[in-house]
Amino acid sequence: MTAEAPLKILVIDENPIRRAILDAGLRDAGFSNITLLGDTLGLLERIYAVDPDVIIIDLQNPSRDVLEQMFQVSRIVRRPIAMFVDQSDRATIEKAIDAGVSAYIVDGLKRERVRAILDMTISRFGAFERLRAELEETKSALKERKVIERAKGILMKNRGLDEEAAYHLLRRTAMSKGKRIGDIAESLVSAIDLLES
Amino acid sequence: MTTVFTPGAPHALRIGFIPLADAAALIVAVDKGFTRAQGLDVELVREISWSNVRDRLNIGQFDAAHLLAPVAVASSLGLGHVRVPILAPFSLGLNGNAITVTTALYRALAAEADGDIADPRVSAAALFRVVAARKARHQDPLTFGMTFPYSTHNYQLRFWMASAGVDPDEDIRLVVLPPPYMVESIANGHVDAFCVGAPWNSVAVDLGIAHILHFVSEILERAAEKVLAVRSDWASRHPDVLAGLLRAHAAAAAYVEDLENREEVCRILSAPNRLGVAPEVIGRTLDGRLKVAPTGELRASERYLLVGRNGAARPDPVQAAWLYAQMVRWGQAPMSAELLAAAQAVFRPDLYDGVLGAAPGRAAGEPADGIGAFAGPPFDPTDLAGHLSPWRIKRAR
Numbered sequence: 001m002t003a004e005a006p007l008k009i010l011v012i013d014e015n016p017i018r019r020a021i022l023d024a025g026l027r028d029a030g031f032s033n034i035t036l037l038g039d040t041l042g043l044l045e046r047i048y049a050v051d052p053d054v055i056i057i058d059l060q061n062p063s064r065d066v067l068e069q070m071f072q073v074s075r076i077v078r079r080p081i082a083m084f085v086d087q088s089d090r091a092t093i094e095k096a097i098d099a100g101v102s103a104y105i106v107d108g109l110k111r112e113r114v115r116a117i118l119d120m121t122i123s124r125f126g127a128f129e130r131l132r133a134e135l136e137e138t139k140s141a142l143k144e145r146k147v148i149e150r151a152k153g154i155l156m157k158n159r160g161l162d163e164e165a166a167y168h169l170l171r172r173t174a175m176s177k178g179k180r181i182g183d184i185a186e187s188l189v190s191a192i193d194l195l196e197s
Numbered sequence: 198m199t200t201v202f203t204p205g206a207p208h209a210l211r212i213g214f215i216p217l218a219d220a221a222a223l224i225v226a227v228d229k230g231f232t233r234a235q236g237l238d239v240e241l242v243r244e245i246s247w248s249n250v251r252d253r254l255n256i257g258q259f260d261a262a263h264l265l266a267p268v269a270v271a272s273s274l275g276l277g278h279v280r281v282p283i284l285a286p287f288s289l290g291l292n293g294n295a296i297t298v299t300t301a302l303y304r305a306l307a308a309e310a311d312g313d314i315a316d317p318r319v320s321a322a323a324l325f326r327v328v329a330a331r332k333a334r335h336q337d338p339l340t341f342g343m344t345f346p347y348s349t350h351n352y353q354l355r356f357w358m359a360s361a362g363v364d365p366d367e368d369i370r371l372v373v374l375p376p377p378y379m380v381e382s383i384a385n386g387h388v389d390a391f392c393v394g395a396p397w398n399s400v401a402v403d404l405g406i407a408h409i410l411h412f413v414s415e416i417l418e419r420a421a422e423k424v425l426a427v428r429s430d431w432a433s434r435h436p437d438v439l440a441g442l443l444r445a446h447a448a449a450a451a452y453v454e455d456l457e458n459r460e461e462v463c464r465i466l467s468a469p470n471r472l473g474v475a476p477e478v479i480g481r482t483l484d485g486r487l488k489v490a491p492t493g494e495l496r497a498s499e500r501y502l503l504v505g506r507n508g509a510a511r512p513d514p515v516q517a518a519w520l521y522a523q524m525v526r527w528g529q530a531p532m533s534a535e536l537l538a539a540a541q542a543v544f545r546p547d548l549y550d551g552v553l554g555a556a557p558g559r560a561a562g563e564p565a566d567g568i569g570a571f572a573g574p575p576f577d578p579t580d581l582a583g584h585l586s587p588w589r590i591k592r593a594r
Contacts, residue, residue, distance in 0.1 A: 042387075045370070062375030064246040068277070069373040088278065094256045102248070130421050 010052035099125035151185035207238035214263035218395035219290035226449035235441030266425035285424035286548035293502035321361035342374035342391035395482035414500035418569025421516035450505030455498040512544035518578035528592030
């Protein structure tokens, strides 16, 4: 970045964690003029007030269609805004959409000035997605472990087995039926819940 | 990457849609097993915005999509976005939208109506007088919501109001609103009216806060609303898959239109991962019998939404020409014979006929020009200048 005015970046994202992650990433990369929007009430007026050079919006946001209208109504926002209208940006569009984000850039802005913003956004969205997937995995692993514990308890009580034997019975059953041990435990727990309810 | 279609092994496809009643043929084709019978294993992906549907179709994350007919044209012409040639070999629905106004605006229009307000000539003239009176009192312009810059809704609203001298850019604030926000926006006074597809008009009327002023079929008898869209390059690489998709859609459209199946169709569409609204509300749309006022007054039309009936499923290049003419009229596209030809080439009756057999001629009772507008001369796709010249209000470049 040279003596040019700092770029004004508007981030529209309903997810507060991802918003914060992106904000931190952009600041680390040397961008300081960042506005964060969590909801999209009166979106056009707020965009007019901020007058951003770059708008970043998550793909789960239905207000993306509202932004598209700005191609048409350049009188509402001061300058027309275009997203990757250049065919050569196709690869970037693909990466952005894979990561779950879209960006709109003021017409006439030099490509190299926004490249860093786009790359940062895409990588932070990707990182957030991985984080979320990991969290989901941890959660379901935790849940599965709990179910297996309960199933073992049921077998110990009803079949008079010790803990290790109960686990082996579950595992043997799973193997012979070609299922996962968590699924067998889940079936057993559901069956007992049904019988005892 | 070219994949070869092998009969016997199901071919996996991913198709995007927006939860609206005019996705009926697509959803029924998949959920009722018509696609499976053609050897296709379709995953339907519910999307949140038209921009997402367009982009994911364009970059190949979707093999096909439930798409606004004008977006298929705009994408093929490279208007407002990257140019990606799209084909529409099957029309998912004609008409199906309605114009809904707040109770306050309805009363104001009714007070100015010189005749039956259900007549679009009368309602448009009433709107002109309401707008003039607001201007004289230095009130803010009325705000109308619609779904996308390249949408039939946008063009229907503009065509209707401009016919009576209301300038949609100068006299009205025409804003894009995501359909799920329409009802909330009319409830909290952010908009005075909107044009949207089912079920949102009925939802607003049921809440007692709005009136349905017009079915769009009162403005244009036939307007291409949604199409089954595929990328042109995809279509040429997968002709057999496309043929199977068309056969499944034709069977599904016939199933949707058979009154015997109405209850079943409404049940399928109402599922949480499909439209996620009550079957009864969907039934009103398919029946074309809508409650238009909070007091319970009904209006019925055989033309409210056409899914396959009256030749509705066969893509009509005249429709594409009409849409392109509106893009020219409102300054979205320059006028050129080349662009007109490109727009018409998006709609592919030849692909439809090739798979489903040559179509019968124009169904009885259908407008001779294929459009049936309530105002202006008949539409002639070979004379767009003639179509645009009678209109005083236009932004043509």
